[in-house]
Amino acid sequence: MHDVSTAWIVIPVFNEDRVIAQVVEETAAVFPNIVCVDDGSSDNTEEQIYGSKAHLIKHPINLGQGAALQTGIAYALAQPGMKYVITFDADGQHRVEDAINMLEIAAAGDLDVVLGSRFLNANTGIPWIKRVVLRTAAALSPTSRKLKLTDAHNGLRVMNRKAASMLQITMNGMAHASEIVAFLARSGLRIQEAPVTVRYTDYSKAKGQSLINGVNILFDISIRQRGM
Amino acid sequence: MVIQIILLAGAILLLTVFVRQWDRVRTRAWKRLAFLAFVGANVYAIVRPQDTTWVAKQMGVGRGTDLILYLLVIGVAFITLNTYMRFRSMEKKITDLARTIAIRDAQVLNQDRISLLNDTMRVSSAAAQAPTPEVEHAHSPGS
Numbered sequence: 001m002h003d004v005s006t007a008w009i010v011i012p013v014f015n016e017d018r019v020i021a022q023v024v025e026e027t028a029a030v031f032p033n034i035v036c037v038d039d040g041s042s043d044n045t046e047e048q049i050y051g052s053k054a055h056l057i058k059h060p061i062n063l064g065q066g067a068a069l070q071t072g073i074a075y076a077l078a079q080p081g082m083k084y085v086i087t088f089d090a091d092g093q094h095r096v097e098d099a100i101n102m103l104e105i106a107a108a109g110d111l112d113v114v115l116g117s118r119f120l121n122a123n124t125g126i127p128w129i130k131r132v133v134l135r136t137a138a139a140l141s142p143t144s145r146k147l148k149l150t151d152a153h154n155g156l157r158v159m160n161r162k163a164a165s166m167l168q169i170t171m172n173g174m175a176h177a178s179e180i181v182a183f184l185a186r187s188g189l190r191i192q193e194a195p196v197t198v199r200y201t202d203y204s205k206a207k208g209q210s211l212i213n214g215v216n217i218l219f220d221i222s223i224r225q226r227g228m
Numbered sequence: 229m230v231i232q233i234i235l236l237a238g239a240i241l242l243l244t245v246f247v248r249q250w251d252r253v254r255t256r257a258w259k260r261l262a263f264l265a266f267v268g269a270n271v272y273a274i275v276r277p278q279d280t281t282w283v284a285k286q287m288g289v290g291r292g293t294d295l296i297l298y299l300l301v302i303g304v305a306f307i308t309l310n311t312y313m314r315f316r317s318m319e320k321k322i323t324d325l326a327r328t329i330a331i332r333d334a335q336v337l338n339q340d341r342i343s344l345l346n347d348t349m350r351v352s353s354a355a356a357q358a359p360t361p362e363v364e365h366a367h368s369p370g371s
Contacts, residue, residue: 039332053345063323075334130245135285172323 002107006083007158009034009099011054012068017044019203023092024052026123030096031086035075037068066176070169077165085164089155091203098196102158105194112163112189115149116156120195128137146185149193153177156196165190231287235298242306259310266303 009031013020020036027034034054038046040062049056058070063144069087076085084106086099093114102114119135137152157180159167166187171179184191273280273296280292289295 050341055334055338055342057330059330060326061322063326067323067327071330072326078331078335128333170320172319173358 009086009088010072010089012065012091014039015041015043016090017048019092028053035072037072039068044176064172066169067172085159087157093198094156102194106158113191114158114197115193116154117151117193118198119150152181178218200214231289238302
């Protein structure tokens with residue numbers, strides 16, 4: 001197995017005080033290095049992280065998930081011995097086994113980036129409406145097609161040091177997922193998808209993005225692609 | 229009609245020029261010149277309102293008021309776009325600032341916190357939770 005102490009788990013956190021401590025605890029059972037970026041939460045998220053084994057970074061104001069990811073990655077890059085960054089959602093929808101598996105794939109195949117996909121496994125328990133929308137988003141996006149991705153909006157990603165230091169997320173809000181894919185398509189890095197299972201608990205479903213937010217994402221992306 | 233071509237061309241020009249070359253010195257200068265021309269035209273239209281109708285007629289628009297309305301639509305579109313861009317660039321600056329502060333604070337905070345946590349963990353972990361067997365301990369974290 002690949003040495004997990006060279007991997008840093010980055011978790012952007014915004015108002016997740018009910019689950020974040022448990023998510024960190026589960027992850028810490030395998031990964032010794034975890035950094036949680038509290039994105040200016042108004043609940044007790046900060047205290048929950050403080051009491052956990054994770055490194056705590058606190059945004060003084062709420063900036064958005066994309067900004068929190070970038071902050072966590074910047075912090076991880078400054079840590080000695082860091083070779084891999086693993087991005088992870090705070091709501092408990094990702095499984096630690098999948099992260100280990102993806103890290104293995106990245107290390108074994110000498111890949112720069114491994115992206116989690118909900119759709120490589122046959123049976124995944126994804127609500128059908130979400131499946132249709134996500135598949136459509138992946139199919140419509142020219143960059144996703146170029147990389148032959150099946151799932152463009154999965155929060156579980158493994159990046160090696162090279163990929164992580166090249167990545168510059170400028171989309172503070174939720175459009176960062178598309179931005180990352182667009183960056184990867186341009187970058188020429190070695191990329192692969194790996195099957196993951198997403199746990200759709202009632203909590204993560206309630207927390208997940210509403211589909212109408214897709215309109216905002218499309219708008220942000222289209223303005224940006226015109227040369228910002 | 230001439231006016232339709234002019235208005236459409238204006239809209240397209242605004243979109244391309246200001247989205248592509250936003251914030252370049254030259255663009256900023258043109259924006260200021262455009263503003264001066266706008267004020268000048270304003271004054272002129274106030275002093276000689278009948279002239280706007282003459283200009284409108286030349287362009288195939290019924291009345292001077294309509295011409296001004298059309299031009300305003302383009303003006304508003306430009307202002308909206310301009311404001312959006314400005315907010316985006318301001319947001320970026322704030323993000324960079326907040327990130328710098330957050331990381332600097334975190335380095336100080338976590339240095340003490342994590343080493344303390346590791347000490348207590350080492351004591352308890354020996355007895356209680358055995359980590360996954362395959363986990364290597366070659367490099368201990370936070371050295």
